[in-house]
Amino acid sequence: MKGAGMASKNSTKFRMPTSENLLPIRLDIEIDGHRLKDAFTWNVNDPDSEIAVFARRTVKDLKYPGSFVTPIVQSIQSQLAEFRSFEGQEMNTGEKVLPFKLDIRVNKTVIKDQFLWDVNNLESDPEEFARVFCKDLEIEDPEVGPAIAVAIREQLYEIAIQNVTSGRETRVSKKSRRDRGVDYPSTSKVGGIALDYMKRLGNKISILRRRKEWDFYEPIIDVLSNEEVEALDAREERNARLKRKLDDKDDGYFTRYMRI
Amino acid sequence: MGSPLNTISNSNRKDTPEQPMEPAQHLGECSQDQLAQHDSTPVETKGAEPLPAIPSSNPNIETYTIPSYARWFSWNKIHETERISLNEFFDGRSSSKTPKIYKEYRDFMINKYREDPLKRVTFTEMRKMLVGDVTSIHKVFDFLETWGLINFQAPLDSKLQTSTKVFAPVVLDNVTPNGIRVVSPPKSAKHTMLPNMKGKIFGRKVSVGEGAALASYRDVFNIDKVAETTGKSEIKSARIEREPTTKRFCNNCRADCTASCFNCQKAGFVLCTKCFEDGKYGLGLCAADFKLNNLHQESIEVGSDGWTDQELLLLLEGTLLYSDDWKSVAQHVHTKNEIDCIMKLIQLPFGEQFMVNVGIESNDNSRSSNLRNEKKASDQAFSLKDSTSQNYQENNCEEGTHTTEDDVSGPPLKRSCLSPIADVGNPIMGQVSFLSTMVGSRVAVAAAEAAIAALCEEDPSASQIIHPLEIKSLNQKSEPSLNGLELESTRKSFQLECNKEPEGSLNATTSAGIGEDSKGDFHFSQKGLPVTHLQMRAAIATALGAAGARAKLLADQEERDIEHLMSIIIENQLKKLYFKIGHFEEIENIMEKEYALMEQIKELLLTERIHVIRESLNSIFRRL
Numbered sequence: 001m002k003g004a005g006m007a008s009k010n011s012t013k014f015r016m017p018t019s020e021n022l023l024p025i026r027l028d029i030e031i032d033g034h035r036l037k038d039a040f041t042w043n044v045n046d047p048d049s050e051i052a053v054f055a056r057r058t059v060k061d062l063k064y065p066g067s068f069v070t071p072i073v074q075s076i077q078s079q080l081a082e083f084r085s086f087e088g089q090e091m092n093t094g095e096k097v098l099p100f101k102l103d104i105r106v107n108k109t110v111i112k113d114q115f116l117w118d119v120n121n122l123e124s125d126p127e128e129f130a131r132v133f134c135k136d137l138e139i140e141d142p143e144v145g146p147a148i149a150v151a152i153r154e155q156l157y158e159i160a161i162q163n164v165t166s167g168r169e170t171r172v173s174k175k176s177r178r179d180r181g182v183d184y185p186s187t188s189k190v191g192g193i194a195l196d197y198m199k200r201l202g203n204k205i206s207i208l209r210r211r212k213e214w215d216f217y218e219p220i221i222d223v224l225s226n227e228e229v230e231a232l233d234a235r236e237e238r239n240a241r242l243k244r245k246l247d248d249k250d251d252g253y254f255t256r257y258m259r260i
Numbered sequence: 261m262g263s264p265l266n267t268i269s270n271s272n273r274k275d276t277p278e279q280p281m282e283p284a285q286h287l288g289e290c291s292q293d294q295l296a297q298h299d300s301t302p303v304e305t306k307g308a309e310p311l312p313a314i315p316s317s318n319p320n321i322e323t324y325t326i327p328s329y330a331r332w333f334s335w336n337k338i339h340e341t342e343r344i345s346l347n348e349f350f351d352g353r354s355s356s357k358t359p360k361i362y363k364e365y366r367d368f369m370i371n372k373y374r375e376d377p378l379k380r381v382t383f384t385e386m387r388k389m390l391v392g393d394v395t396s397i398h399k400v401f402d403f404l405e406t407w408g409l410i411n412f413q414a415p416l417d418s419k420l421q422t423s424t425k426v427f428a429p430v431v432l433d434n435v436t437p438n439g440i441r442v443v444s445p446p447k448s449a450k451h452t453m454l455p456n457m458k459g460k461i462f463g464r465k466v467s468v469g470e471g472a473a474l475a476s477y478r479d480v481f482n483i484d485k486v487a488e489t490t491g492k493s494e495i496k497s498a499r500i501e502r503e504p505t506t507k508r509f510c511n512n513c514r515a516d517c518t519a520s521c522f523n524c525q526k527a528g529f530v531l532c533t534k535c536f537e538d539g540k541y542g543l544g545l546c547a548a549d550f551k552l553n554n555l556h557q558e559s560i561e562v563g564s565d566g567w568t569d570q571e572l573l574l575l576l577e578g579t580l581l582y583s584d585d586w587k588s589v590a591q592h593v594h595t596k597n598e599i600d601c602i603m604k605l606i607q608l609p610f611g612e613q614f615m616v617n618v619g620i621e622s623n624d625n626s627r628s629s630n631l632r633n634e635k636k637a638s639d640q641a642f643s644l645k646d647s648t649s650q651n652y653q654e655n656n657c658e659e660g661t662h663t664t665e666d667d668v669s670g671p672p673l674k675r676s677c678l679s680p681i682a683d684v685g686n687p688i689m690g691q692v693s694f695l696s697t698m699v700g701s702r703v704a705v706a707a708a709e710a711a712i713a714a715l716c717e718e719d720p721s722a723s724q725i726i727h728p729l730e731i732k733s734l735n736q737k738s739e740p741s742l743n744g745l746e747l748e749s750t751r752k753s754f755q756l757e758c759n760k761e762p763e764g765s766l767n768a769t770t771s772a773g774i775g776e777d778s779k780g781d782f783h784f785s786q787k788g789l790p791v792t793h794l795q796m797r798a799a800i801a802t803a804l805g806a807a808g809a810r811a812k813l814l815a816d817q818e819e820r821d822i823e824h825l826m827s828i829i830i831e832n833q834l835k836k837l838y839f840k841i842g843h844f845e846e847i848e849n850i851m852e853k854e855y856a857l858m859e860q861i862k863e864l865l866l867t868e869r870i871h872v873i874r875e876s877l878n879s880i881f882r883r884l
């Protein structure tokens with residue numbers, strides 16, 4: 001049965017293409033040898049006063065020096081502002097199925113996964129996906145679920161930004177692209193992409209994935225030992241420091257001043 | 261019709277999957293009026309309202325259980341419930357979400373579940389097998405689960421299924437980063453766990469075959485291995501598998517006598533050697549009843565592939581004796597066949613040397629005997645020279661190099677001062693000869709061989725020069741004559757040196773060299789293969805080089821001699837002069853003394869004269 005009619009090209013105002021308009025926020029602040037690395041979702045509809053409250057509480061909970069509060073607030077605010085700058089614009093909402101990758105490490109658990117996600121589905125729910133993921137794979141660490149959700153949201157955010165008025169060229173910061181490591185197709189062939197995945201020989205559509213790809217799309221979870229965790233942490237810190245140095249050299253000017 | 265179903269669908273969405281009974285209540289009540297007809301597939305239904313079981317007329321049809329509220333389900337149709345709950349597939353807004361695709365998803369999932377109704381299928385498993393947006397697949401999955409079409413009979417408690425569950429978390433044994441395999445040194449019977457191969461190995465143990473790593477001395481010689489219970493190793497097929505050994509305990513003293521024990525067939529008794537010797541047979545058994553069971557004696561000493569020390573020894577001997585002839589080697593080692601021999605030899609840490617040595621030389625026996633000679637007579641200069649001269653007789657053109665090196669190194673003890681031969685025609689040869697004087701002869705021989713091998717590898721024409729066996733050349737007749745001339749000249753130069761050179765040892769070597777030269781002629785014809793131009797040139801060049809070196813040495817010697825003699829002469833002359841001067845001085849002294857005497861005499865004479873004249877005057881005066 002062929003699809004009845006073309007996919008509609010609805011446009012809506014820019015927002016996170018999820019059922020809840022939550023923005024993924026990533027913090028990576030280092031002061032006086034203390035390093036705060038965190039990722040969470042923020043409701044864009046919350047009043048701005050909440051940011052300071054949240055920052056203060058976080059610092060108090062983690063027992064970090066008070067000098068952390070301001071950078072946290074600033075970081076959150078800047079990311080929010082970035083989001084808001086896109087808000088007035090239109091974006092496409094035809095179906096667009098893209099491959100998503102998960103490659104995250106949360107405490108002791110390392111997760112690698114691949115799946116397809118419809119980035120224009122306004123009712124998608126990364127949290128639900130993460131919840132089912134953890135339940136199915138019996139992951140005990142409660143921090144994993146939110147991490148997965150944030151990772152998915154970040155990728156969605158990236159794509160949404162690119163979706164917006166595709167004529168303009170916004171320069172996505174190298175930082176975030178490096179972090180996510182996802183490659184997005186620049187054309188937005190509405191609806192066609194999903195079918196491409198399903199195509200087999202002779203243009204026959206099958207929803208069944210090729211068997212050899214099963215392993216590829218299967219989530220891989222590893223639980224690390226303590227030493228390995230420490231080793232990876234040290235390595236990441238080193239990398240992050242290097243990256244920061246590079247970024248300061250290359251990107252600073254662009255990300256701060258060239259974003260129109 | 262709309263509202264109850266609507267409520268159902270709504271509650272479907274918001275209810276958690278653990279509460280499937282709520283909609284059941286709803287549906288149970290309205291099942292009577294609204295349901296579609298029974299589907300054609302015979303299913304037993306049970307649920308809130310037990311319905312009479314449908315007798316299956318056909319015993320081949322499998323029956324699955326679904327709840328009564330899912331009665332509407334039909335393989336061939338898509339029900340309203342589905343249409344409403346999963347409207348995105350039906351409103352035509354996306355070409356990848358069509359009713360057909362929905363049906364495929366649904367059918368696949370249900371079939372997958374029905375492969376094993378007692379096993380819970382998870383969404384994650386499903387989504388890896390299906391192409392499409394995970395959100396919509398998840399919706400379908402949720403829908404089916406809520407309606408009991410999936411996971412209905414599977415226990416909720418997932419702990420029951422940990423053994424069958426595919427995604428058991430992998431616990432890493434070794435602390436290694438991803439992508440790097442750490443292979444422990446192979447101990448053939450030991451199983452190691454491969455760390456973190458992309459999650460493929462879920463807690464299974466995989467053994468690392470010995471073939472994966474290099475064989476080490478320990479493994480090959482099996483030094484501290486004891487007979488193990490699982491004596492198998494996954495190595496090449498030619499290896500002999502050890503029979504699995506079982507532990508045996510002496511009935512008397514409960515000592516471990518797996519190695520050698522005395523078996524009594526009658527009573528099934530096992531005694532260790534000690535007890536047997538002590539006579540503790542027990543139970544009225546006599547010595548005759550016991551049979552020595554030395555099965556496992558060998559296995560203790562046996563290597564991982566069944567090679568005892570004895571066999572190894574035989575193998576090595578055999579290789580030395582019949583280098584390339586594997587049949588004889590195998591015969592020599594009675595218990596092993598050819599392939600085994602070869603493989604074992606390759607695995608030995610030094611086995612290659614034997615193979616290489618064996619392969620290169622044409623006259624292998626003499627080579628091996630040569631080696632042996634060299635080993636035995638390392639401190640005897642004569643036998644050493646014998647071997648080197650043997651060398652000469654075997655190889656034609658290698659001699660040149662050998663001559664230079666070995667001649668110079670022949671009597672290393674007698675030359676106390678060695679200076680680098682800087683002015684030789686070929687400076688490289690000079691360096692080589694100098695170096696060879698520094699090291700022992702054996703080393704020099706080995707180095708020469710290695711150099712030749714390298715040369716052969718690099719330059720195929722070089723191998724023509726050095727291995728005359730493989731070559732057929734053109735000018736057969738002219739060359740020997742040319743060679744003869746050259747040899748003559750070299751021989752002459754050697755003879756000259758012989759005459760000048762007082763040292764006897766060099767004589768011996770030069771004579772050996774001459775011997776080589778003279779035999780060279782014969783050698784050409786003996787071998788039956790003519791010598792190429794290049795060979796000639798090489799031979800001549802080396803001979804001339806050697807002669808030049810020698811000449812230079814001798815010239816230096818002569819000069820020193822001359823200087824020495826000169827100094828002697830000069831000394832003598834000086835001595836002569838000294839004597840002469842002394843002599844003259846003496847004479848002078850004498851002369852002076854004589855002169856003084858003469859003066860005295862003169863005076864005397866004068867006085868006498870005066871006296872005489874006075875007397876004569878006096879006499880005259882008296883006469884007057």
